[in-house]
Amino acid sequence: MNEALRECAAMIGKELSHLWRARARVAGTAAFALATLLLFSFAGGMNADLLRHNAAGYLWVGLLLASTLSLGESFRVETEHNALEMLLLLPVRPAAIFVGKAVGNLVVLLLVGLLMIPLCVVLFDAAPREGVGKLALTVLLGTASISAPGTMHAALASRARGRDLLLPLLLFPLVVPCVIAAVQASRACFTGDAMGELSSWLAVLVGFCVVHWSLGALLFERVVED
Amino acid sequence: MRRWEIWVGLLGLGMLVFGSYYGLVLAPREQYMGDVQRIMYVHVPTAWNTLLCFTASFVGAVGWLWTRSWKWDHLIESTIITGLVTGSLLAVQGAIWAKPTWGVWWTWDPRLTSVAVMVLSFLGILALRSFVDDPIKRATWSATAAVLAWVNIPFVYLCVRWMASLHQTQSTPKTVDPAMVFPLRVNAFAVLFIVIFFVATGWRIARELRKRELAE
Amino acid sequence: MPPAIATTEVGRRFAGRWALRGASFEVAAGQTVLVQGPNGAGKTTLLRVLASALEPTVGAVLLHGQSAISQRARVGLLSHADGHYDDLSGVDNLLVAARLGRVTGGVDVVLERVGLSSRAGDLVRTYSAGMRKRLAFARLLLKAPDLVFLDEPYAALDTEGQLLVDALLAELRAGGATVMVSTHQVARVAPRCDAALVVENGRVTSAAPPAVTVGGNERVSRIPAPGGAP
Numbered sequence: 001m002n003e004a005l006r007e008c009a010a011m012i013g014k015e016l017s018h019l020w021r022a023r024a025r026v027a028g029t030a031a032f033a034l035a036t037l038l039l040f041s042f043a044g045g046m047n048a049d050l051l052r053h054n055a056a057g058y059l060w061v062g063l064l065l066a067s068t069l070s071l072g073e074s075f076r077v078e079t080e081h082n083a084l085e086m087l088l089l090l091p092v093r094p095a096a097i098f099v100g101k102a103v104g105n106l107v108v109l110l111l112v113g114l115l116m117i118p119l120c121v122v123l124f125d126a127a128p129r130e131g132v133g134k135l136a137l138t139v140l141l142g143t144a145s146i147s148a149p150g151t152m153h154a155a156l157a158s159r160a161r162g163r164d165l166l167l168p169l170l171l172f173p174l175v176v177p178c179v180i181a182a183v184q185a186s187r188a189c190f191t192g193d194a195m196g197e198l199s200s201w202l203a204v205l206v207g208f209c210v211v212h213w214s215l216g217a218l219l220f221e222r223v224v225e226d
Numbered sequence: 227m228r229r230w231e232i233w234v235g236l237l238g239l240g241m242l243v244f245g246s247y248y249g250l251v252l253a254p255r256e257q258y259m260g261d262v263q264r265i266m267y268v269h270v271p272t273a274w275n276t277l278l279c280f281t282a283s284f285v286g287a288v289g290w291l292w293t294r295s296w297k298w299d300h301l302i303e304s305t306i307i308t309g310l311v312t313g314s315l316l317a318v319q320g321a322i323w324a325k326p327t328w329g330v331w332w333t334w335d336p337r338l339t340s341v342a343v344m345v346l347s348f349l350g351i352l353a354l355r356s357f358v359d360d361p362i363k364r365a366t367w368s369a370t371a372a373v374l375a376w377v378n379i380p381f382v383y384l385c386v387r388w389m390a391s392l393h394q395t396q397s398t399p400k401t402v403d404p405a406m407v408f409p410l411r412v413n414a415f416a417v418l419f420i421v422i423f424f425v426a427t428g429w430r431i432a433r434e435l436r437k438r439e440l441a442e
Numbered sequence: 443m444p445p446a447i448a449t450t451e452v453g454r455r456f457a458g459r460w461a462l463r464g465a466s467f468e469v470a471a472g473q474t475v476l477v478q479g480p481n482g483a484g485k486t487t488l489l490r491v492l493a494s495a496l497e498p499t500v501g502a503v504l505l506h507g508q509s510a511i512s513q514r515a516r517v518g519l520l521s522h523a524d525g526h527y528d529d530l531s532g533v534d535n536l537l538v539a540a541r542l543g544r545v546t547g548g549v550d551v552v553l554e555r556v557g558l559s560s561r562a563g564d565l566v567r568t569y570s571a572g573m574r575k576r577l578a579f580a581r582l583l584l585k586a587p588d589l590v591f592l593d594e595p596y597a598a599l600d601t602e603g604q605l606l607v608d609a610l611l612a613e614l615r616a617g618g619a620t621v622m623v624s625t626h627q628v629a630r631v632a633p634r635c636d637a638a639l640v641v642e643n644g645r646v647t648s649a650a651p652p653a654v655t656v657g658g659n660e661r662v663s664r665i666p667a668p669g670g671a672p
Contacts, residue, residue, distance in 0.1 A: 173346035177378065
């Protein structure tokens, strides 16, 4: 068990240092997400009330679209020269590879999400009334919910034909519940949690994370072993 | 014995004709919704059987991951395709019911929306199957994806329900007139038998396809 | 003591065809075995299955009497896909492998050994094919495996690099490692081998267990080199 945790920690370290080296690509993903926010404001017809009300939705749809780029990228580097096989033969246990990749993806999405918040405030006049802390917690849980199934399906799609098509096709329906919960929770943060629903939505996200992180660690081996 | 499913299918078809006639003509008219409600006699059985199909895919997925026996992969393939057909029918029926009842083709009713998400999830898995050439990888990957998609169904349902909790409660035989229960039961088994016919035929087709793929 | 490598009826299928089938042979510990055969014969598949990079579709591979996957820590595989990260420098690639593979130290030593010290800090994306190969060798040496599978070790290397491979082969052999080398440079490698396998059309055609397990250099020279080796 101790050994497994040590391997996870080493994989996370490898992912984070790799992200730092390839930070230009992370910045590119962030720029993409911010650009989607701009597009949403045009799609929303520049109606101030509507934009404020929909800010939470734009935040998460933008983040989800950006996630397909960063998730795909995170496995492109593993499959390009078959580094994934190199890792398996070191040997690193597949569950540790999953945890490392998923945490790496979580960090990218979390950074992008946190960057998008101030832009939401500026563009949509959506001030976080419930405090920045609760909104940050929502972004953390929401991105953790996207990154676990995202990592599974990115691993899968990266080794099939038509991977760029396949990843969103598999991922989008799967993350519907976490998009709903994250949007509702963020909206409660933006517009005030009058109904006291924030904690319920966050609980849904926690449940989603528990299920998908466990399933990922359990099933990843089946996806990556040739 | 080799073609037992044809008889099951014909039985289902006969029961569907009988049950639907009973439901459309003999069963009492519903108090508030009127004749529109009669679509329930196909809609509810379709819903039950769609869920059953995708649950069978999940069973097949676990079976394949556990035993690596091809019969489970045949089951995944045939139940996903059958489930997609009944699921699409279900969404269309739901829309037909929604239009006169709520005045719109689509409502964000938890059940209707969950079905739409479920159909999309398994449609993605079918796409995945067509994108992977190696039969073993195809089976393993689609089984993994099917496990994730199936486990997700309660989350989808719960979230949509919480988000839009303004629709009627579930129709089960307990909340309706006994004279409505009878055709509902008949049709539930009718659709079940028809689904069994399609799943069994699909299973056979999948087995032949794999046999050809795995031949020299 | 069980043989270092033992296979029984091992086969591997890809989408439409068997890349390898019915492979049954044994290799005793400490032997160096040459794997020969024309392009597309299944040499790469054979080595990857033995190294547990590919799961056999049928049959079983035992390494030192145990399942191949359980022996990964002592296996070294040099294959066409080198497993490097383009965005990391050469030395960082080795550090990643060292940390994840529980190896302490030696990174500088192996870089020196493969002649990459001066370019170790550069990003791998700037490396030539030959340098990438040298880096892959460095990673293999870092792990110090005792079961080594080398797929075309001479490919892409300059004269000096090829001499390096010769020296490394001799070193591995002297160190008691079991080595399987697939190469078209038969004349070059044969003198350093105890035995040879010929793979043709997905089948291991000449590998009677005695020839492999007790073979000496003279047996290798009797196996005809395909298409007249240099």
